[in-house]
Amino acid sequence: MFSKFLSLEKEKQDRIINAAIKEFAQKGYDKASTNEIVKEAGISKGLLFHYFGNKKQMYFFLFDYCTTLITDEYYLKVNFKETDFFTRIRQAIIVKMEMLGTHPDLFKFIQEVFLEDSPEIKVEFDKKKQEMTHINMEKFYEGIDYSKFREDVDLKKILKIITWTFEKLSDEVLNQAKMSPNHEIDYQKILDETEEYFQVLTRCFYK
Amino acid sequence: MFSKFLSLEKEKQDRIINAAIKEFAQKGYDKASTNEIVKEAGISKGLLFHYFGNKKQMYFFLFDYCTTLITDEYYLKVNFKETDFFTRIRQAIIVKMEMLGTHPDLFKFIQEVFLEDSPEIKVEFDKKKQEMTHINMEKFYEGIDYSKFREDVDLKKILKIITWTFEKLSDEVLNQAKMSPNHEIDYQKILDETEEYFQVLTRCFYK
DNA sequence: ATGCCATTGACCCACGTGGTCAACAGAAAT
DNA sequence: ATTTCTGTTGACCACGTGGGTCAATGGCAT
Numbered sequence: 178m179f180s181k182f183l184s185l186e187k188e189k190q191d192r193i194i195n196a197a198i199k200e201f202a203q204k205g206y207d208k209a210s211t212n213e214i215v216k217e218a219g220i221s222k223g224l225l226f227h228y229f230g231n232k233k234q235m236y237f238f239l240f241d242y243c244t245t246l247i248t249d250e251y252y253l254k255v256n257f258k259e260t261d262f263f264t265r266i267r268q269a270i271i272v273k274m275e276m277l278g279t280h281p282d283l284f285k286f287i288q289e290v291f292l293e294d295s296p297e298i299k300v301e302f303d304k305k306k307q308e309m310t311h312i313n314m315e316k317f318y319e320g321i322d323y324s325k326f327r328e329d330v331d332l333k334k335i336l337k338i339i340t341w342t343f344e345k346l347s348d349e350v351l352n353q354a355k356m357s358p359n360h361e362i363d364y365q366k367i368l369d370e371t372e373e374y375f376q377v378l379t380r381c382f383y384k
Numbered sequence: 385m386f387s388k389f390l391s392l393e394k395e396k397q398d399r400i401i402n403a404a405i406k407e408f409a410q411k412g413y414d415k416a417s418t419n420e421i422v423k424e425a426g427i428s429k430g431l432l433f434h435y436f437g438n439k440k441q442m443y444f445f446l447f448d449y450c451t452t453l454i455t456d457e458y459y460l461k462v463n464f465k466e467t468d469f470f471t472r473i474r475q476a477i478i479v480k481m482e483m484l485g486t487h488p489d490l491f492k493f494i495q496e497v498f499l500e501d502s503p504e505i506k507v508e509f510d511k512k513k514q515e516m517t518h519i520n521m522e523k524f525y526e527g528i529d530y531s532k533f534r535e536d537v538d539l540k541k542i543l544k545i546i547t548w549t550f551e552k553l554s555d556e557v558l559n560q561a562k563m564s565p566n567h568e569i570d571y572q573k574i575l576d577e578t579e580e581y582f583q584v585l586t587r588c589f590y591k
Numbered sequence: 592a593t594g595c596c597a598t599t600g601a602c603c604c605a606c607g608t609g610g611t612c613a614a615c616a617g618a619a620a621t
Numbered sequence: 622a623t624t625t626c627t628g629t630t631g632a633c634c635a636c637g638t639g640g641g642t643c644a645a646t647g648g649c650a651t
Contacts, residue, residue, distance in 0.1 A: 181597090208415070211640065221599045226641060330584045338549050338584070345548035377537045377545070381588045388628095418609065428630045433610060592651100599646070604639100611634080621624070 179238055182228040193218045193225070195282070197239055202285035206236060206295045233298060240290055240302075243283055244309060250276060260322035262336070263375055266343060269317070270371055273347070274364055327384050335382050342374060386445055389435040400425045400432070402489070404446055409492035413443060413502045440505060447497055447509075450490055451516065457483060467529035469543070470582055473550060476524070477578055480554070481571055534591050542589050549581060 182190065196217035200209045211232060215222050229235035254275075255268045277284060291306060293299070318336075326332055347367065354362045389397065403424035407416045418439060422429050436442035461482075462475045484491060498513055500506070525543075533539055554574065561569045 210638075212638080222640090223600070223642075224598055227598080232640065327588075330587055331580065334581060334584045335588075337552075338545065338581075341548055341552040342545050345544075345552065373538070374541060374545075377541045380537055381534075381542075417607075419607080429609095430611075430631070431629055434629080439609065594651080595649090597647090597649100599643105601643100601645105603642080606637105606639080608635100608637080612632100613630105614632105615630075616628090617626105618628105619624105619626080621622100 178234075179228065182238075185228075189220075193220065193228075194239065194242060197235060198243070198286045199282045201236065201239065202282045202289055205289055206293050206298055236298060237301075239286070240305070243287055246280070247276065247283065247287070248313075257320060260320055261325070262321050262323075262339070263379060265317070265321065266339065267371065267375070270343060270347070270367075274367060277362065278364070325383050327382060339378055339382065342378065343371065346370060346374060385441075386435065389445075392435075396427075400427065400435075401446065401449065404442060405450070405493045406489045408443065408446065409489045409496050412496055413500050413505055443505060444508075446493070447512070450494055453487070454483065454490070454494070455520075464527060467527055468532070469528050469530075469546070470586060472524070472528065473546070474578065474582070477550060477554070477574075481574060484569065485571070532590050534589060546585055546589065549585065550578070553577060553581060 182193075193214075197214045199217065200214045204210070211222065211225060215225050218225075225235070229238060251269070251272055254272050255265070259265055259268065273284070290302065293302065323332060326335055350362070350367050350370070354360060389400075400421075404421045406424065407421045411417070418429065418432060422432050425432075432442070436445060458476070458479055461479050462472070466472055466475070480491070497509065500509065530539060533542055557569070557574050557577070561567060
């Protein structure tokens with residue numbers, strides 16, 4: 178399907194992929210412009226359609242590319258023998274932050290995919306998205322030792338509260354970064370804050 | 385400024401306002417179409433511009449309209465003598481849910497305003513948004529009795545965790561509703577779940 | 592010199608946009 | 622009965638942009 182594109186030199190592939198991801202991440206499917214993508218990638222319009230056929234197929238390709246990239250990296254760096262829930266979360270946050278540094282637009286892109294509701298692509302993606310979250314959830318919780326948690330409250334709710342807390346925390350930091358003039362993310366600050374919330378949550382939710 | 389519009393019969397005002405809110409809520413500022421708004425409102429294009437001058441002014445008007453509506457209702461229904469943090473939150477959730485029933489598109493609209501980053505309106509709204517959140521935060525925390533919380537962990541973090549939990553909870557329920565075929569929101573379920581999380585959080589965070 | 596394939600970018604057509612304005616309806620005033 | 626005035630209409634405009642095409646080019650291998 179994308180053999181023509183895949184047999185390109187890697188540097189050019191990356192240029193195109195990055196340009197496309199950036200554009201889709203910033204504007205969403207409908208408003209993303211192929212003209213902008215080719216301009217940013219430094220190739221001609223015809224070439225882009227020569228490789229991907231049309232806009233929709235390009236979008237599909239990018240989604241696959243990003244998800245495999247992320248999951249591969251995640252599986253590589255996370256130690257699944259670790260049974261402590263908090264340590265598991267800490268690892269996930271670290272991986273996420275590293276990738277936020279190396280592939281800044283990548284997360285914004287998949288986040289955008291999950292918010293996307295353009296009729297063009299909604300139907301075909303809804304299944305994909307659900308499967309993906311399901312698989313990730315299963316993997317994430319695999320082998321966790323739940324015996325450390327206090328038993329006088331519903332465990333599932335505790336797990337949700339913890340997950341939500343760290344999601345919101347990273348949202349908040351990301352938002353602060355977006356507001357700041359240089360758009361720089363203070364990774365050390367995130368790490369520090371994460372540790373502080375760790376302490377609160379372990380003290381309150383562990384036995 | 386909008387005197388012409390304001391002296392209309394209320395029913396017509398509402399038709400126009402609702403149509404406009406719906407359109408902006410669904411598509412965001414840029415993609416929202418004045419053509420769609422007039423079609424939905426059952427008026428002519430010229431009339432809309434006769435009332436509001438242009439698209440941007442209409443957007444401003446709607447934002448003011450919505451925020452005053454929400455805050456008025458909130459101040460009316462919330463008892464500020466109540467000093468318990470959880471009860472305060474419960475009241476806020478209830479008000480929000482009631483309004484979600486009576487003005488379904490309203491929240492989506494302001495949420496959209498806060499996400500909006502169209503250059504056309506970004507600059508002028510950033511101040512407004514910040515002020516608004518600041519004021520609301522202050523009002524919300526006014527007079528709360530913090531002595532009930534455990535003292536071995538950082539209070540501010542606890543408050544954030546609690547707030548985040550309920551935000552994420554309502555996000556989740558809203559998302560489930562969007563996925564379901566009839567798009568109906570199960571208010572009783574939200575209330576029930578809210579109460580369950582209440583129990584967990586009070587048990588873990590109160591003395 | 593020939594064939595081949597990657598690559599170009601001017602071009603196409605369709606669409607939708609915010610905004611305008613001459614025309615109109617009909618009630619009130621003359 | 623005629624004029625005035627106000628609220629209202631919707632065809633119309635100028636414009637930008639979009640995805641997608643294709644004849645033409647360039648350069649490499651034969």
